[in-house]
Amino acid sequence: MAHPGERIPIASDHAGFELKERLRTVLSEMGYSVDDIGTHSTASTDYPDYAHPLSQQVSDGAVQRGVLLCGTGLGMSYVANRYPGVRAAVSWSPEIAALARKHNDANVLVLPARFVSDEDAIAILRTWLETPFEGGRHQGRVAKIEQTNEHGDDTPGSGA
Structure with a gap:
C-alpha cells in the first residue's frame, strides 16, 4: 500500500546512522519523499534532538508517519510517545511491525539499529509501510490511548 x-x-x-542511510535509500526507491532530519554522521549525539522534531511533525499532522532509529529503539520511542497522537512502535521483526499497524495504528516505526540486520530492517520497514490499520474492535482501543486517567478525562491530573 505504497x-x-x-x-x-x-x-x-x-x-x-548507518542503518538510517540505508533505509533512506530504500524509501526513495519505493517512491517516498524522504525528509532526513539527521543525524548526519556517527559522531555521538543525543537521540531526543532528533526524535522531538519528527514526533512533532506527526503529532501536528504535517506528515502521516515517520521512522526513528537508535541503538535499542527505546530512547526514541520514549520521546515519540510523549506527543499527542503519536503511536511509536519499537519493531524488531516484520510480524511485530504488522501487528503494530493492524492493531495499534502505529504511525512511527522505531528500529533498534544495534539488534536488527540491514535485511531485517528493510523487511520490517516494508511490512510496516504496506500493512493497513484494521480498525474495527481496535479503533476504540487506539482512541483510549489519548485518555490519561480512568475517567476518560484527557486532562492530566484531573478527575478523582
Whole structure:
C-alpha cells in the first residue's frame, strides 16, 4: 500500500546512522519523499534532538508517519510517545511491525539499529509501510490511548 510521493521523515542518533542511510535509500526507491532530519554522521549525539522534531511533525499532522532509529529503539520511542497522537512502535521483526499497524495504528516505526540486520530492517520497514490499520474492535482501543486517567478525562491530573 505504497503512497507515491508521501513525505516520510526519518531520523536517528549515532547508533542508527548507518542503518538510517540505508533505509533512506530504500524509501526513495519505493517512491517516498524522504525528509532526513539527521543525524548526519556517527559522531555521538543525543537521540531526543532528533526524535522531538519528527514526533512533532506527526503529532501536528504535517506528515502521516515517520521512522526513528537508535541503538535499542527505546530512547526514541520514549520521546515519540510523549506527543499527542503519536503511536511509536519499537519493531524488531516484520510480524511485530504488522501487528503494530493492524492493531495499534502505529504511525512511527522505531528500529533498534544495534539488534536488527540491514535485511531485517528493510523487511520490517516494508511490512510496516504496506500493512493497513484494521480498525474495527481496535479503533476504540487506539482512541483510549489519548485518555490519561480512568475517567476518560484527557486532562492530566484531573478527575478523582
